[in-house]
Amino acid sequence: xxxxxxxxxxxxxxxxxxxxxxxxxxxxxxxxxxxxxxxxxxxxxxxxxxxxxxxxxxxxxxxxxxxxxxxxxxxxxxxxxxxxxxxxxxxxxxxxxxxxxxxxxxxxxxxxxxxxxxxxxxxxxxxxxxxxxxxxxxxxxxxxxxxxxxxxxxxxxxxxxxxxxxxxxxxxxxxxxxxxxxxxxxxxxxxxxxxxxxxxxxxxxxxxxxxxxxxxxxxxxxxxxxxxxxxxxxxxxxxxxxxxxxxxxxxxxxxxxxxxxxxxxxxxxxxxxxxxxxxxxxxxxxxx
Amino acid sequence: xxxxxxxxxxxxxxxxxxxxxxxxxxxxxxxxxxxxxxxxxxxxxxxxxxxxxxxxxxxxxxxxxxxxxxxxxxxxxxxxxxxxxxxxxxxxxxxxxxxxxxxxxxxxxxxxxxxxxxxxxxxxxxxxxxxxxxxxxxxxxxxxxxxxxxxxxxxxxxxxxxxxxxxxxxxxxxxxxxxxxxxxxxxxxxxxxxxxxxxxxxxxxxxxxxxxxxxxxxxxxxxxxxxxxxxxxxxxxxxxxxxxxxxxxxxxxxxxxxxxxxxxxxxxxxxxxxxxxxxxxxxxxxxxxxxxxxxxxxxxxxxxxxxxxxxxxxxxxxxxxxxxxxxxxxxxxxxxxxxxxxxxxxxx
Numbered sequence: 131x132x133x134x135x136x137x138x139x140x141x142x143x144x145x146x147x148x149x150x151x152x153x154x155x156x157x158x159x160x161x162x163x164x165x166x167x168x169x170x171x172x173x174x175x176x177x178x179x180x181x182x183x184x185x186x187x188x189x190x191x192x193x194x195x196x197x198x199x200x201x202x203x204x205x206x207x208x209x210x211x212x213x214x215x216x217x218x219x220x221x222x223x224x225x226x227x228x229x230x231x232x233x234x235x236x237x238x239x240x241x242x243x244x245x246x247x248x249x250x251x252x253x254x255x256x257x258x259x260x261x262x263x264x265x266x267x268x269x270x271x272x273x274x275x276x277x278x279x280x281x282x283x284x285x286x287x288x289x290x291x292x293x294x295x296x297x298x299x300x301x302x303x304x305x306x307x308x309x310x311x312x313x314x315x316x317x318x319x320x321x322x323x324x325x326x327x328x329x330x331x332x333x334x335x336x337x338x339x340x341x342x343x344x345x346x347x348x349x350x351x352x353x354x355x356x357x358x359x360x361x362x363x364x365x366x367x368x369x370x371x372x373x374x375x376x377x378x379x380x381x382x383x384x385x386x387x388x389x390x391x392x393x394x395x396x397x398x399x400x401x402x403x404x405x406x407x408x409x410x411x412x413x414x415x416x417x418x
Numbered sequence: 419x420x421x422x423x424x425x426x427x428x429x430x431x432x433x434x435x436x437x438x439x440x441x442x443x444x445x446x447x448x449x450x451x452x453x454x455x456x457x458x459x460x461x462x463x464x465x466x467x468x469x470x471x472x473x474x475x476x477x478x479x480x481x482x483x484x485x486x487x488x489x490x491x492x493x494x495x496x497x498x499x500x501x502x503x504x505x506x507x508x509x510x511x512x513x514x515x516x517x518x519x520x521x522x523x524x525x526x527x528x529x530x531x532x533x534x535x536x537x538x539x540x541x542x543x544x545x546x547x548x549x550x551x552x553x554x555x556x557x558x559x560x561x562x563x564x565x566x567x568x569x570x571x572x573x574x575x576x577x578x579x580x581x582x583x584x585x586x587x588x589x590x591x592x593x594x595x596x597x598x599x600x601x602x603x604x605x606x607x608x609x610x611x612x613x614x615x616x617x618x619x620x621x622x623x624x625x626x627x628x629x630x631x632x633x634x635x636x637x638x639x640x641x642x643x644x645x646x647x648x649x650x651x652x653x654x655x656x657x658x659x660x661x662x663x664x665x666x667x668x669x670x671x672x673x674x675x676x677x678x679x680x681x682x683x684x685x686x687x688x689x690x691x692x693x694x695x696x697x698x699x700x701x702x703x704x705x706x707x708x709x710x711x712x713x714x715x716x717x718x719x720x721x722x723x724x725x726x727x728x729x730x731x732x733x734x735x736x737x738x739x740x741x742x743x744x745x746x747x748x749x750x751x752x753x754x755x756x757x758x759x760x761x762x763x764x765x766x
Binding site: 170172173174190192193195196219239259260261277279282283365366367369373374377379380382383385388 | 424477479480482484486504507508575584585620623624625627638639640655750751753754757758763764765766
């Protein structure tokens with residue numbers, strides 16, 4: 131009894147995370163892995179152990195097509211987020227003189243996260259639509275005289291929407307990484323005769339790379355698994371891999387194939403996370 | 419002692435007062451929006467003492483996953499005639515005691531003859547409402563009204579066309595190709611339909627997934643022609659002041675029928691049958707006709723509760739219209755080939 135009491139805190143400290151992992155990771159993933167070997171058979175599917183679902187994924191061109199499209203969209207979203215987020219974070223950390231303004235600007239990036247994802251995605255429909263805000267504006271300033279339909283229901287609209295939604299996940303890690311860089315490093319670099327651009331290129335940017343890697347990983351993985359944006363603002367060529375998985379679990383009633391797709395997707399995401407993790411660690415070793 | 423008796427009497431009175439409601443209980447229905455509309459369901463709740471909790475589906479594809487995940491939650495469901503067979507084969511529903519349903523014999527014989535709601539000589543579905551998958555266009559976009567499915571393949575309408583994101587897209591394309599036996603297409607015919615849909619894809623603004631989405635697309639001026647659930651979206655658009663016209667193309671239209679099915683081993687059988695009787699009576703038949711603009715399965719109930727104009731507008735007096743519709747049919751083990759073809763189109 132005494133023994134248990136003495137070891138209880140220790141058991142809890144180890145036990146809760148282990149239980150958590152077992153319950154919320156291993157169990158559901160185990161179920162999905164199991165399903166992925168099952169066989170589709172009217173009316174639903176039957177237990178089996180075969181690799182047919184994986185063979186389908188790699189032989190039927192429709193899955194590769196959607197997979198490549200998802201890859202493309204996620205990379206574009208990550209790049210767009212990076213190009214916008216880096217200068218913004220840089221300004222906040224190094225150029226913004228007023229602490230109050232810095233807090234406000236930082237909050238302006240974070241605050242949208244408190245608004246429902248669906249609402250934020252929906253708003254882009256009203257902005258980009260044929261009779262939307264953007265078209266009305268372009269017509270009123272005389273840039274175009276007919277409303278254009280090139281803004282909504284295509285991959286461009288999806289990249290814009292996803293960038294808007296996931297950009298906080300790029301700003302936050304970059305901001306944190308930049309904030310950690312001692313100011314005297316770039317001062318030292320300037321003292322040694324480096325111009326501001328070369329100082330940035332050789333000192334600041336390399337030191338902030340772990341943050342950039344973290345940001346890329348987050349935005350990429352989040353976009354990679356998205357299926358709402360294609361539904362709301364994507365066009366006929368907007369199907370992403372998560373939509374295909376949703377279809378397999380719904381309309382097609384083919385959970386085995388859907389599970390196999392989910393596993394393939396999981397492998398891709400885990401590969402990217404571990405690559406980025408390695409990069410971040412390398413960045414840290416180089417930095418300190 | 420006296421006090422105890424008083425308390426007991428008071429409690430007894432309370433229990434008695436509450437008893438009718440408690441005894442009847444409540445039912446959970448998994449159905450389409452409008453099928454449990456307060457405009458007629460509240461009358462039913464008052465009369466029967468059965469409380470109705472409705473959960474809504476967005477598509478027929480929602481029934482199986484919802485039933486598989488949460489069996490035992492629902493008492494009644496209303497899949498369409500292409501999904502009813504699946505529910506029977508999945509063993510989710512039980513045979514109906516048609517003797518307990520008043521008005522059963524007033525249902526259109528054509529519906530009672532359908533294979534999708536029966537198995538081994540027993541009925542599993544009670545036909546409720548029906549309609550066409552008509553086509554629809556925006557009045558101000560056409561000088562000559564469109565008449566054919568081919569109008570959804572017209573180059574000059576590029577970026578203004580919408581199509582339902584459903585396997586029924588294959589039915590549409592097959593008819594355009596001249597393959598009229600749309601529920602028994604061969605692999606070659608399905609491949610041809612798939613090719614036609616891929617060819618159409620650059621002209622499509624957006625595939626619509628929900629009724630509300632199609633209404634939004636028309637309202638926002640994004641599309642001018644599409645297929646639609648006859649009577650439903652057009653009346654929502656009319657209420658918004660958008661002028662649209664429905665039409666049955668020369669290649670014909672699919673027809674659908676929704677049936678009420680009783681979930682296997684429901685503990686609320688009494689309320690469930692009261693509910694079925696109400697839905698097939700004037701209250702339910704005109705209820706859904708007024709809310710959703712769908713036609714009624716019980717012609718005699720419809721005749722007594724509809725105005726002559728509504729009766730005619732909903733084609734209740736027009737057996738040839740009903741006969742002209744290609745009523746959805748369960749695809750069985752061909753289902754996968756159809757859905758796979760449609761998914762391949764969307765993957766392009």
